[in-house]
Amino acid sequence: MKQTTNEKLSIYNGIASTISTNTVNGFIPLFAIGVLGATNQQMGLITSLPSIIGMLALVPGAMWLNRVGSKRNFAALSTFATRFLFMLIFFIPFLPIENPVWLLVILIALVNFPGALSGLSWQSMIGDMIPEKRRGDFFSSRNRITTIVAMIMTFLTGFFIQQFDRENAFPYQILLAFGFIFAIIEVYFLFKHKEKRREKPAVVESNIKKPTxxxxxxxxxxxxxxxxxxxxxxxxxxxxxxxxxxxxxxxxxxxxxxxxxxxxxxxxxxxxxxxxxxxxxxxxxxxxxxxxxxxxxxxxxxxxxxxxxxxxxxxxxxxxxxxxxxxxxxxxxxxxxxxxxxxxxxxxxxxxxxxxxxxxxxxxxxxxxxxxxxxxxxxxxxxxxxxxxxxxxxxxxxxxxxxxxxxxxx
Structure with a gap:
């Protein structure tokens, strides 16, 4: 029964996550250039900085994850932190700063620290919950559903932004707020997963090591x-x-x-x-x-x-x-x-x-x-x-x- 419940909750979580992340993510270049006036250099940093920040999060993240009592709670909290940081982009157009695009660069980079922890903990959590013999069928079904949702959301949000002037930040702010609402739903379904809580967290050597x-x-x-x-x-x-x-x-x-x-x-x-x-x-x-x-x-x-x-x-x-x-x-x-x-x-x-x-x-x-x-x-x-x-x-x-x-x- 627990297995079936977790699979359903994971699909609901995946749908909410897809809606939350696809409302604005694909339009960040348009927002950065059209609204904030990003330069080529700043666009390069928006693309490249997240990789380094995500890498820096992996080593401490693996150690933290090996010591927590609940992978589910760790995944939910790190996911909430990720979505909250991303939602802060909402306030950038209101700030009286000369070059607001630098704040966007910083936020996009910082989002990847809890984002990497979220991905790492979710993979570990769901790997414990879904038996190996079920993973192929389950993940193919889950991925198919989330891909369809992603395509629908991408088209609808693009159509919505299209109704406004290119330089107008308002539609992006609406979508950021909308996405954060679904982020809360995403976190709610994460918390609803049933896991076997570890009474004594195992101290396991991290698999995330530097190249040797x-x-x-x-x-x-x-x-x-x-x-x-x-x-x-x-x-x-x-x-x-x-x-x-x-x-x-x-x-x-x-x-x-x-x-x-x-x-x-x-x-x-x-x-x-x-x-x-x-x-x-x-x-x-x-x-x-x-x-x-x-x-x-x-x-x-x-x-x-x-x-x-x-x-x-x-x-x-x-x-x-x-x-x-x-x-x-x-x-x-x-x-x-x-x-x-x-x-x-x-x-x-x-x-x-x-x-x-x-x-x-x-x-x-x-x-x-x-x-x-x-x-x-x-x-x-x-x-x-x-x-x-x-x-x-x-x-x-x-x-x-x-x-x-x-x-x-x-």
Whole structure:
């Protein structure tokens, strides 16, 4: 009975969380540039700073979590702190400060500290509550529901913001308040979960450790980490540039931003099974070659036109490869990490990935400031294509498997 109750509560919690986070999150670039007048540098920081702050939270977070009596309470309180900090963006337009966008940069960064604790504690809590044999079916159902809710909310909020002037902060403030109401509902359903309280919290050594040379002695992991970090750098260096292009060059409105997001999500949903099926047939690394090639086309195709219908179609095209990127990188990480002490290998990867998440967007903004939009996008495409070549070299040289013919179409 407890299991069924927790699954229902988790779905309700997921719906409330999705509504809370999707009311404004996807429109932060529009708010930052259109309302507050953010510069390219500030947009880069909004994208990159959260990675470092989230990384700094993981080590103390793991230690705290191992010592608390209730993972549920820890998850609920850290989630509330995350949503509360984000809601403070509501007050920025009222403040009599010369450059309010810096306050936005700071708040977006700080949100990721309790946000990382929230994610870590929720994963640990739900892992204890949902039996391993149920996780596949349960999480696929939960993710499908929350994805549908996310698409609906993204479209509706984009349509709402569209009714106001581009420089008007009022619609964002309304949505921030609306999102915080659902954040309270989200926390309420977290507290309603049934858990077996630990009378004596176990003192467990944290799995979140700094990178050590020991993990790199395992060659499959070493090859993977070199490819994956380079690929993530190539992918993430374009994040800020895309947002700036959509707002400044294409002059996309909130409604168009919502359409970009919805079409991207639809593409991910319809393509995920294709990637899984072909990864089983040809291997994760070989399929990552295709993902890298597809991701390489995105920047150069985007910059060819400012037509918003065209950009919407490009976002659908990008989504086809984003789903493959998320699935294949995680699967290959598990394959490349030895079963013994696997959590430490994964933690090392995430630790290094946080640095990539900070430096890559900053490098992209540097290219934009130095060479202009078209050159920055072109360089991003080239670097992403190089990541594909690196995956191909690893697949041919190091994996020692016979190469089969790749599928004729994707």
């Amino acid at each position: 040379l020991k993990v790199y002695k395992h060659k499959p992991y070493l090859y993977f980490i070199c490819c994956a970090l380079f690929f993530n750098f190539a992918a993430q260096m374009g994040w800020s540039i895309f947002s700036i292009y959509h707002v400044r060059e294409a002059e996309a409105t909130a409604l168009w931003f919502s359409l970009f997001s919805v079409t991207n999500q639809i593409a991910q949903i319809i393509s995920i099974k294709w990637w899984a099926r072909h990864a089983d047939k040809y291997g994760n690394t070989m399929m990552l070659v295709i993902v890298s090639a597809g991701m390489a086309t995105a920047p150069i195709l985007t910059v060819l036109s400012t037509n918003l219908v065209y950009i919407t179609a490009i976002n659908f095209w990008i989504g086809l490869f984003v789903s493959g990127m998320n699935l294949l990188l995680f699967n290959q990480l598990l394959n490349a990490s030895p079963e013994k002490d696997r959590t430490n290998y994964i933690a090392n990867y995430n630790f290094l990935l946080s640095f990539i998440g900070f430096f890559a967007p900053q490098f992209g903004v540097f290219l934009l400031n130095q060479f202009g939009m078209f050159s920055a996008m072109s360089i991003t495409s080239v670097v992403r294509f190089m990541a594909g070549i690196l995956f191909l070299v690893v697949a041919i040289t190091f994996e020692k498997r016979s190469l089969k013919l790749l599928p004729k179409s994707i």
